[in-house]
Amino acid sequence: MKVCVIGGANVDITAVTRERFVAQDSNPGTVRISFGGVGRNIAHNLALLGDDVCFVTRFGGDAFGQMLRTSCHEIGMDISLCETCPTLPSACFSSINDADGHMIGGVADMVVTESISIDWLAARIDAVNRAEAVVADTNLLPETLAWLIDHVTVPLYVDAVSGPKSVRLEEALEISMSKRLYAFKCNALEAQTLSGLTQFTRRFVSRGADGLEVTTDGRTSQFPALPCTVRNATGGGDALLAGIVHAGPDASVEEAARIGLLCARCAVESDEAVNEQLKYLQL
Numbered sequence: 001m002k003v004c005v006i007g008g009a010n011v012d013i014t015a016v017t018r019e020r021f022v023a024q025d026s027n028p029g030t031v032r033i034s035f036g037g038v039g040r041n042i043a044h045n046l047a048l049l050g051d052d053v054c055f056v057t058r059f060g061g062d063a064f065g066q067m068l069r070t071s072c073h074e075i076g077m078d079i080s081l082c083e084t085c086p087t088l089p090s091a092c093f094s095s096i097n098d099a100d101g102h103m104i105g106g107v108a109d110m111v112v113t114e115s116i117s118i119d120w121l122a123a124r125i126d127a128v129n130r131a132e133a134v135v136a137d138t139n140l141l142p143e144t145l146a147w148l149i150d151h152v153t154v155p156l157y158v159d160a161v162s163g164p165k166s167v168r169l170e171e172a173l174e175i176s177m178s179k180r181l182y183a184f185k186c187n188a189l190e191a192q193t194l195s196g197l198t199q200f201t202r203r204f205v206s207r208g209a210d211g212l213e214v215t216t217d218g219r220t221s222q223f224p225a226l227p228c229t230v231r232n233a234t235g236g237g238d239a240l241l242a243g244i245v246h247a248g249p250d251a252s253v254e255e256a257a258r259i260g261l262l263c264a265r266c267a268v269e270s271d272e273a274v275n276e277q278l279k280y281l282q283l
Contacts, residue, residue, distance in 0.1 A: 002052040003245060004128045006121070006148065007039020007137035007159070008113040009057045009072065010091030011064045012273060014234070021098045029099075035071050036093060036273050037113075038137040038161050041235055045242030045263060047076050048278040054078040054131060056124065060090030060112045081124045088112040091139075101230045101268070108162075113139040118147045129153045133182075133245055138165040145172035149181055155249040159241050160186035166193045182249060185241040202253070204244060204260070206237050212261055214253050223257040226265040235273030240264040246283075259283055 017029040043055040055077040059065035061084055068090060072079050091113050095106030121128075121144065128134060134152045136145060138161040145168060149156060158181060160166035166186055170193065173179055183202035186194055191205045205213040211225040243263030247256040262283065266275050 001133065001246070001248060002054070002131045003043075003046050003133050003135065004054045004056060004131035005039050005043040005046070005135045006056040006116070006128070006140070007042070007135070008037035008091055008110055008139035009035070009040035009055070009059065009068050010037040010093050010108070010110065010113075011068070012036035012234075013092065013094040014097060014232075015095070016097045016101075016232075017099050019099055021096065021104050034272060035068055036235075037091060038139065038159050038238055039135070040068075040072065041238035041274050042135055042137075042159065042242045042245070043072075043077055044075055044274045045239050045267070045278060046246060048274070048276065049242065049246045049263070049281075049283075050279075051246060052078075054081065054127070056081045056121075056128065058082065058088075058112050058116055058120075059084045060088050061086035062090050064090035064092070065112075081127055083120075085112055085115060088115060095234065097232065097234065101232045103234055108139075110139045114141050116140055116144055118144055121147065122151075125151050133157065133249060135159065135241070135245055137161050138168040140168070142168045142171035143175060145169065146175035149173065149176040150178045152180075155182035156180070157182060157241065157245055158184040159238070160184060160190040160194060163189045163193065166190040170194060183244070185237065185244065187237060202256075204241070204256075206240055206264070208233070208236075212240070212257050214257055216253055221253055221257070223254075223261060226261050228265045228269050230268045231271050232273065233268050235270075235275075236264045236268040238273070239267035239275070239278065
């Protein structure tokens with residue numbers, strides 16, 4: 001399936017404590033640098049699943065930006081619609097994970113992604129609509145996201161990204177004229193912000209160890225999480241949505257949930273935000 005993903009690509013700086021995290025103190029552990037971003041991670045997972053992926057973003061004009069661009073190309077994404085912005089630094093996400101793999105907190109600098117404007121996307125929208133599905137994340141500003149909702153003509157999925165940024169989806173739908181959103185994915189915290197958005201085709205709420213909740217046409221279904229050993233929970237939601245999108249817009253709720261949860265389990269059992277073993281997953 002041909003999928004277009006529009007959103008953030010950033011450098012992830014991840015610190016993992018050796019023992020339980022102690023606030024306001026220096027914690028022994030490990031620090032690593034990798035490539036991430038919700039949009040980029042979803043696109044990477046989709047590419048591993050065998051989908052034809054077009055990724056749309058703006059890269060920073062520094063060494064990290066060039067490294068991100070090269071990495072996306074090597075993964076097999078079509079990045080012909082991307083652009084390097086020489087005056088802005090690369091997007092960066094810095095996080096601290098506890099020894100059990102769960103994130104304690106993080107800080108995201110996504111100015112370059114927020115520079116994706118309506119005019120910039122308008123020049124690319126015909127190519128975007130040649131996909132069979134489009135995914136966007138809320139690293140985009142509300143007015144830009146609203147414009148996409150009104151101008152994407154194929155099924156549009158949105159990832160809420162985080163509690164503070166999930167508000168952008170609500171604002172975008174208030175601005176939007178068509179309010180044409182096929183589905184969105186959020187976690188339990190983000191769902192509190194988006195609790196009023198029940199009129200759309202599908203709402204996927206990731207509840208971590210408590211599984212997945214799907215609301216469609218006013219009916220809510222619960223799907224249990226799959227047994228796993230969590231090594232890094234950071235990329236689980238991105239893989240979940242990639243699996244849901246990979247299932248296709250015509251898939252049943254049960255099939256979308258099944259594939260999404262398989263992908264999420266694969267992701268959290270890896271030290272990386274994206275598990276390369278996803279390409280071998282038996283669906």
